[in-house]
Amino acid sequence: MPSPLPTTAIVRVQRFNPDNDKKPYMQEFKVPLTSDTTILDALHTIKAELDGSLTFRRSCRHAICGSCAMNINGRNMLVCKTPLTRELDKKGRVTIKPLSYLPIIKDLVVDRGSFWEQYQRVKPWLIPPDTVPEKEFRVSPEEVEALHNAETCIMCGACYSSCQVIAMTKEYIGPHALLKAFLRVLDPRDAAPGERLADLAGEDGPYRCHTIFNCIDACPKKLNPTQAIETLRKLAQKQQAFEAERAERQKTLALQVKSEQ
Amino acid sequence: MYKSTGFISFVLRRFTGVVLVLYLFTHMLVIGSATQGAAAFDATLQVVQGPLFKIMEIGLLAAVAYHAFDGVRLLIVHYFNVIDYRKSLFYAAFAVAAFFTAIGGLLILQSLLYQA
Amino acid sequence: MRLFQMQRVSAIALLIFLGIHMAVMHYPPWEIDFRTVVIERLSNPIWKVIDIAFLFFVLMHALAGAYVVLTDIQRVNAFKRVLAGAAIALGLAGFIYGTATIMAFQPPV
Numbered sequence: 001m002p003s004p005l006p007t008t009a010i011v012r013v014q015r016f017n018p019d020n021d022k023k024p025y026m027q028e029f030k031v032p033l034t035s036d037t038t039i040l041d042a043l044h045t046i047k048a049e050l051d052g053s054l055t056f057r058r059s060c061r062h063a064i065c066g067s068c069a070m071n072i073n074g075r076n077m078l079v080c081k082t083p084l085t086r087e088l089d090k091k092g093r094v095t096i097k098p099l100s101y102l103p104i105i106k107d108l109v110v111d112r113g114s115f116w117e118q119y120q121r122v123k124p125w126l127i128p129p130d131t132v133p134e135k136e137f138r139v140s141p142e143e144v145e146a147l148h149n150a151e152t153c154i155m156c157g158a159c160y161s162s163c164q165v166i167a168m169t170k171e172y173i174g175p176h177a178l179l180k181a182f183l184r185v186l187d188p189r190d191a192a193p194g195e196r197l198a199d200l201a202g203e204d205g206p207y208r209c210h211t212i213f214n215c216i217d218a219c220p221k222k223l224n225p226t227q228a229i230e231t232l233r234k235l236a237q238k239q240q241a242f243e244a245e246r247a248e249r250q251k252t253l254a255l256q257v258k259s260e261q
Numbered sequence: 262m263y264k265s266t267g268f269i270s271f272v273l274r275r276f277t278g279v280v281l282v283l284y285l286f287t288h289m290l291v292i293g294s295a296t297q298g299a300a301a302f303d304a305t306l307q308v309v310q311g312p313l314f315k316i317m318e319i320g321l322l323a324a325v326a327y328h329a330f331d332g333v334r335l336l337i338v339h340y341f342n343v344i345d346y347r348k349s350l351f352y353a354a355f356a357v358a359a360f361f362t363a364i365g366g367l368l369i370l371q372s373l374l375y376q377a
Numbered sequence: 378m379r380l381f382q383m384q385r386v387s388a389i390a391l392l393i394f395l396g397i398h399m400a401v402m403h404y405p406p407w408e409i410d411f412r413t414v415v416i417e418r419l420s421n422p423i424w425k426v427i428d429i430a431f432l433f434f435v436l437m438h439a440l441a442g443a444y445v446v447l448t449d450i451q452r453v454n455a456f457k458r459v460l461a462g463a464a465i466a467l468g469l470a471g472f473i474y475g476t477a478t479i480m481a482f483q484p485p486v
Contacts, residue, residue, distance in 0.1 A: 074263075075263075076263075100263070165449065167263075168449050168450050169449055169450060169451035170451060171451060201378040202378075203380070203448070207378055208449070210449075211267070211335060211338055211339075212265070212267040212270070213266075213344075213347050214265055214268065216347075217263075217265055217267075218263070224344055226344060230339060233339075278442050278446065279443075279446065282439045285436075285439050289471060289474065289475055293474055293475070295481040295482060296474075296477055296481050325395070329391075329392065329395060332388050333392070336385070336388065365403075368403075
């Protein structure tokens, strides 16, 4: 017969208040434990009942907003969808720290400035072609499927904060932004793949990735930024051919569909 | 530091790369003594053929073998979609490198003992 | 992009040259006898060409690699132009010195 679940767990949280503290320190709390308790539940219990000053980001609590990514026992994950029982060690403890390599604002809240700046840098919006169809763009199911992974990204920062290159330099664009760049480059509706690939051909884009694969390990949505980066590397080397291919594809993309009615 | 096989591979690759760059410049200076004539070359080579250097050569072999086979692993990852096998590939590259180091190391040790 | 391509091209070239180097330098009786084997081989112009090509790709891979390792560090990246210049200078100097060395091997009298 399996041993019964303990009724409490020990949560070690990293604290830091810039007004009072010189450097971060760990604090322990005891929280109630059931088989359904998530780490986010534990944090809420601490804030509501034990220490109201505990500060952390969270919103949707069902793994879609990307707010609650944190470092649990050395690995990045979304705390809203992580059962507390899964992360306890033999002594019934879990260690919660903020995402690594980013400046700490307070407790578990980090400054994601560089994360968003790099995202903006890849122009994360569609640049539509000159001829916009009357009804819709005709994109094939295969083309949509190729974009599925990149679209699923919720910008939680788990990959960014696990990347060893980011640990060494914030000038690297980062797996999150490169995955979005991949999304835009491969979108058949996008009219500027050449411009995008030229921007990425420098030293801080996909060529700065050293295929360490931490991003894949960290992603709570099981996405594959490394594969996207490898594809961008290949495409950046054949920029003109890819541009020509896109121009050709766009001839049939924005067909006026009136005649098909 | 986010610990994973990818991280270990990266650190070892960098470390062996640095070792090999340092070796390269030393090697060029050693063999470069040939520009100063046969006598200078012979004298320099006498030094670097000593037993201590033979032992260090095993370290050099380990560095070359690891760096080369991890590099081959990177080439495979670049040209083929093998993300699902990333851990196995790392272990395979490490094993092959260890195998060649062991073989070469044994041969170097054998020649050292034979010399003595 | 160019650095990446240089690294890949020189890596593949080096795998080939390393294979040749290992096969030629390290075969039974596992002793590197400089007098009879190495100097004789290096006096042959074909081997001189192979070794000069080997030297070229080694310098390319080593210096490009060192540049990438250093510029991966944010503080060092501020000096990347200086580093690039130094790498090119070291590469040229190394190539000239290395070629002179390879050319210096003459058949024993």
